[in-house]
Amino acid sequence: MYLTPEEEAMLRGDRGEAVRDALAYQLRVGEFFDAARFVPITNAHMMGDIEVMGDGGFDYLARASAKRARCSVPTTTNARCVDFEFAARLGQDPAEVDKERRLIERLREMNVLTTDTCINYQTLYQPHLGEHVAWGDTGTVIYANSVFGARTNFESGPAALAAALTGRTPEYGFHLDRHRKGTLVVRLEARLDDLADWGAVGKIVGEKHQSYYAVPVFAGGARTPRADELKHLGCALASYGSMAMFHMVGATPEAPSIEAALGGNRPVDELVIDDAAIERVYAGYDLKDRTCNLIVFSGPQLSLFELKSLAERFGGRKLHAGTQVFATTSNGVKSAARRLGYLQALESTGVVVLEGVCFYILQNLSPMRVANGWTNLISNSAKIVNIIGAHRFNTILRRTQDCVEIACSGKLA
C-alpha cells in the first residue's frame, strides 16, 4: 500500500503508540483487500459495549486508553447493551453493568461521543455525496452509501476505532466507484404499506443474493419512500444479504435511471416483488406453540415518527396480561417523545421504551429469555427476526399494526 509521509510518520510512532498500532492494523486489513492507499475520513461511528466486546475487548480498550489513544475525527457510538435506568428491572448482571459504565468512561477518555444510537444517520450526522466515513453497524453503512451517496465499508468496532484514531481508512470496497454500481434489478410491484413490508423486501433480495458486493437497483415503487422505510429496507438487505449498498431509481443520488445505477453492469438477476411475494414471507414463519408474550420494536432503533405512530396505534389500550412489549430508541428521540407526550402514552399502555440500546445485544439476553418464559419473539423488524436466533428465540415477522393487535389481544395468528 502507498503511504503518505504523514502515514509513514504514524507507523514510526511519531503520533504515539496507539496511532502506530491502529495504522499497522489498518494496513494489514488494507493489504488483504489489495487497497492501493488510505483515504481521509470525516466521521467515525463505532460499536463498542461489553456485550459485543467481552472482557478481551474491554482490556484492549483500557490498554488503548492508557496509551493515550484519542480520536482525531468526530466519533460516535452505536447502540449498546445496557440502559442503566432499566438494568435492574431487566435482571442484567450488576458486574457486567458496572463494566459497561467503566467501558463508557474509557471511550470518553478517548474523545468518543457516547451517543449510543444505531440511527446516527437520522439523528446525528448526514454525510454528503462522496464523503468518506468509517461507520458500523451495517444499517448505518447501507444508509450512508445508498441514501446519502457517502462512502463507507462495514467498519466493525476495532476497525472504526482504528479509523477514528488515524483519521483514515483503507481504500477498498465501497470507497471505490467500481463497487458502487448496481449488480441486479428489483422491480417493486407490491404496495409496501408497512415498515415490515420494506423489511420483507430486504429479506427476499438479501437471502437470494448473499454477497457484500451485490448492489440491488430498485425501480418501479408506487410512491416515493420515506426515510424510515429506507431504513428498514437497508437494515434487512444488510442483515440477510450482507449488502452495503442499494440504489432506488429516482430516490437515491447515484440512481437517476436504472442504466445510470447499473453503470454498464449487466444485471445478474431481475426480480419482481409483488404483494403475493410479501405475503409469502409472513406465511413462512413457524408459530410454534403460538405463545406471543414478547413483542419487540427494535433493531434498528425507532425514529420519533415511529414512536408517534406506535403511540397512536396502541391508542391507550392495555397490553394483554403477561405480554411484554419493548421499543428501543436513542436518548435524543426518547427525550423528544417525552416532551411531545408519545412516551407517556406508550408507557401508560405498558410498553417499555429503552434508550441507547438494541434489544438484540442486551446484556444477559439468553438468561432473560429463559427467566421470562419467552419462546416466540414477534417484531415488525425483519432485521431483528433474522439476527437474534443464537439466543434461541423463535422469531416471527409481522406488520406493525398486527404486532400491536397481538400485544393487546394475546392471540397470534
Add this chain to the structure above:
Amino acid sequence: MTGPLATIRVVRAFGPVVEGEAVVSAEGFSPRYDLDRWSGVITKPGHKLEGTSLRDKICFFPTAKGGIAAGWAFYDIKHKGIAPKALVFGVTNPVMVQGAVFADIAITEGWDRHPAEVIRTGDWVRVDPARRVIELVRRAG
C-alpha cells in the same frame, strides 16, 4: 514425507500457518447470529452445523452473514479460548476480515475449487496464508 492429498488455492489470505480438523459447512456464518459465544458451539436453531463446536477447528463457510458486532466477537472468543484456528470463506465481508485480523486468526477468501469436493468434516488440513493454499493433510479416521 509425502505431499498433501489435495490442495485448494485461495485468492486472499491473512494470518499464521495453522493446522487442524476441518468443519465444512454448506451454510454461511456469523459468530453473532449462529454461535454461542460462551461455549463456541453453533446454536442457531436450524443452522446446518447446529450443535457443532468450532473451537480449534479450520472452518469452511461459503459466505459470511451480516453483523458489525462480529468484529469484536473473534477477539472475544479467542480471549475465552474457544476460537476456531482458521476461517476459510468462499465470499466474506470486511467485518470478518477486520475481526479475524484484529484477533490474529487466519482467514482466507475465494477458492479455486469448492472445499466440499475434496475435504470432509473431520479431515486434518493445513492453512498457509502466505502461500495462499489450503492442504488436505490426512483423512478422518
